[in-house]
Amino acid sequence: MNILRIVRDGKTVAEKNLVEEEGLIRLPACTGEEKFEVELEDFSVPAGTPGFFLIPNVRSSSSCGGVIFFKARPDAVEEYNEGWSTPVFGVNTGDSGVLAVVTGARYNYSLKVEVRGGAYKLLAVFGKSAVTPEIRLLRLEGREASYAGMARCYRNFQIARGVCRPLKERCAENPILARSVRSIMVRMRMAWKPVPSTILEQTEENEPPVHAAITFKRAKEILRRFKAAGIDNAEFCLVGWNKGGHDGAFPDLFPVEKTLGSEEELRELLKYAEECGYLMAGHTNLVDSYSFSKRCTPHDRLVDEDGSFHLGGKWGGGQSYYLCPKEAFERFAKEDFAAMKELGFRGTHYLDVASIAQPNACFHPDHPLSKEENAFWRSKTLALAREVFGASSSEGSIDFCIGDLDYVLYATFGLKLKEPPALIDRFIPFWSLVYHGIVTSNCAFTTVNEVIKNDPELHLCNLEWGGRPTAYFHAKFRPSQDKPEPDLRCSTDEELDSGIAALAERAAEYDTMSDLQLEFIEEHDEVAPGVIEEHYSDGSVMLINHSDRPFGEVPPRSWRLERANDRQGK
Numbered sequence: 001m002n003i004l005r006i007v008r009d010g011k012t013v014a015e016k017n018l019v020e021e022e023g024l025i026r027l028p029a030c031t032g033e034e035k036f037e038v039e040l041e042d043f044s045v046p047a048g049t050p051g052f053f054l055i056p057n058v059r060s061s062s063s064c065g066g067v068i069f070f071k072a073r074p075d076a077v078e079e080y081n082e083g084w085s086t087p088v089f090g091v092n093t094g095d096s097g098v099l100a101v102v103t104g105a106r107y108n109y110s111l112k113v114e115v116r117g118g119a120y121k122l123l124a125v126f127g128k129s130a131v132t133p134e135i136r137l138l139r140l141e142g143r144e145a146s147y148a149g150m151a152r153c154y155r156n157f158q159i160a161r162g163v164c165r166p167l168k169e170r171c172a173e174n175p176i177l178a179r180s181v182r183s184i185m186v187r188m189r190m191a192w193k194p195v196p197s198t199i200l201e202q203t204e205e206n207e208p209p210v211h212a213a214i215t216f217k218r219a220k221e222i223l224r225r226f227k228a229a230g231i232d233n234a235e236f237c238l239v240g241w242n243k244g245g246h247d248g249a250f251p252d253l254f255p256v257e258k259t260l261g262s263e264e265e266l267r268e269l270l271k272y273a274e275e276c277g278y279l280m281a282g283h284t285n286l287v288d289s290y291s292f293s294k295r296c297t298p299h300d301r302l303v304d305e306d307g308s309f310h311l312g313g314k315w316g317g318g319q320s321y322y323l324c325p326k327e328a329f330e331r332f333a334k335e336d337f338a339a340m341k342e343l344g345f346r347g348t349h350y351l352d353v354a355s356i357a358q359p360n361a362c363f364h365p366d367h368p369l370s371k372e373e374n375a376f377w378r379s380k381t382l383a384l385a386r387e388v389f390g391a392s393s394s395e396g397s398i399d400f401c402i403g404d405l406d407y408v409l410y411a412t413f414g415l416k417l418k419e420p421p422a423l424i425d426r427f428i429p430f431w432s433l434v435y436h437g438i439v440t441s442n443c444a445f446t447t448v449n450e451v452i453k454n455d456p457e458l459h460l461c462n463l464e465w466g467g468r469p470t471a472y473f474h475a476k477f478r479p480s481q482d483k484p485e486p487d488l489r490c491s492t493d494e495e496l497d498s499g500i501a502a503l504a505e506r507a508a509e510y511d512t513m514s515d516l517q518l519e520f521i522e523e524h525d526e527v528a529p530g531v532i533e534e535h536y537s538d539g540s541v542m543l544i545n546h547s548d549r550p551f552g553e554v555p556p557r558s559w560r561l562e563r564a565n566d567r568q569g570k
Contacts, residue, residue: 025040027132029133031128049094050083054147061083061398064431087102088100092150097149098138108129130361167518180235188236188239193462195247199320210245222496225271228534237273242257253340287353300325326377338388348390351392356395360374392407393407396408406440440517457557519540
């Protein structure tokens with residue numbers, strides 16, 4: 001029996017049965033302060049049953065997935081907060097399972113797992129929402145009920161309803177995207193103001209100085225040295241080329257940051273990139289805005305339900321304010337993208353924050369939006385970037401805009417949680433199992449610049465998640481990041497050449513396997529402690545040995561790729 005409980009102030013005030021009709025459960029609209037707690041019959045399991053619960057993100061939409069086995073353990077309750085990269089949860093009971101897809105009110109629910117008296121329950125808890133909650137139940141058998149099978153099921157569900165298309169199809173139609181997929185991603189942070197800023201509301205008179213780290217001329221030299229090192233497949237993204245540098249004056253971009261050189265020098269750089277065979281895109285932001293902007297006014301900002309402006313972080317431009325995405329698209333995106341294209345930008349345009357922050361409702365009386373409408377306008381902006389520049393990208397992996405994304409900077413923000421939830425028995429790369437072959441991605445914040453970090457586990461994780469190698473010159477730009485961990489720098493030719501030499505090795509490796517970006521990861525199993533076996537849709541098999549012991553012919557902390565008709569390894 002499926003049960004709906006209405007909870008107010010932590011107490012159940014009403015209870016009713018829920019009817020499943022052709023695999024769909026519809027809840028009443030949740031409009032008050034109460035919460036709706038949904039207990040599905042399939043998600044009530046006795047301890048000792050073979051199988052697991054699937055949690056798509058164990059901490060937030062920027063964390064990895066996890067499974068909970070039905071082993072005997074003390075009574076416990078654990079909540080997983082709302083905000084999901086994929087709006088699903090699942091149960092496996094050995095030979096069968098159910099994948100639940102939240103198709104209504106995906107931005108307004110959390111998950112709760114209860115262990116009481118030798119029984120497990122996974123509950124979906126819905127809060128106030130402008131749309132009616134709905135849950136689609138997809139029943140699975142055999143291998144299709146594994147967590148990799150659940151990922152395949154959700155991927156096929158998304159493709160079948162036209163939400164997204166495989167990379168292989170899109171690359172066949174889009175030569176810029178095809179070039180991008182073959183290339184390592186290299187980001188250059190060119191200029192920025194002090195972060196965090198001590199001046200939250202900046203003007204021309206009190207603006208902090210801009211630190212120029214990579215001028216347009218120096219960037220041109222970086223490209224020359226990449227080419228001399230034999231790196232033919234690289235895509236560059238310029239971060240902080242705009243007025244005020246990175247996060248300096250968004251949404252304003254022009255005039256280009258004067259400490260980096262002239263607009264003509266930027267044009268020469270973009271032209272030189274194309275001559276070298278490299279794509280070169282730009283980094284902009286249409287979620288955050290700053291009062292330093294000359295074009296943006298308080299009227300353009302997103303307003304919360306209490307009438308206050310929705311605040312972002314405190315960055316180089318001071319206090320950031322979220323833009324209403326509809327205003328951002330209509331007032332800034334069209335104008336800015338056209339101007340950037342005229343300069344010569346082409347490649348995977350990066351829109352900061354757009355896919356890592358959950359969509360917020362806007363309560364501005366002149367341009368109110370629901371969360372769903374916010375998601376629509378963010379997606380529309382990414383779609384326009386793809387149309388203008390050839391491809392689009394953003395920071396995170398929330399899949400409301402997956403059909404308009406081509407690259408994700410962080411599939412998960414952090415790989416290893418300092419305090420993992422007590423009930424989670426194993427972490428899994430669920431998002432990548434769903435979307436590898438749909439978009440390219442870098443595995444995590446920590447796998448940026450992994451090639452120069454003294455931790456082989458980072459490279460192994462990026463391989464396991466199907467990651468695209470991602471490098472970042474001046475990845476660290478805040479005092480809190482001044483730790484011994486290496487960073488790619490280019491102040492001297494010696495440190496630049498050292499970094500490029502490491503990247504040349506990683507680029508050569510990626511050249512041998514970039515074709516796998518066009519394939520799905522169909523299976524993912526732990527075949528021995530710390531050893532992962534992955535099967536790709538073209539028949540390739542990758543073994544990733546995270547352990548400190550050999551596994552067959554795979555040394556400790558290493559990997560091996562076996563092709564259907566060939567073998568490559570390391």
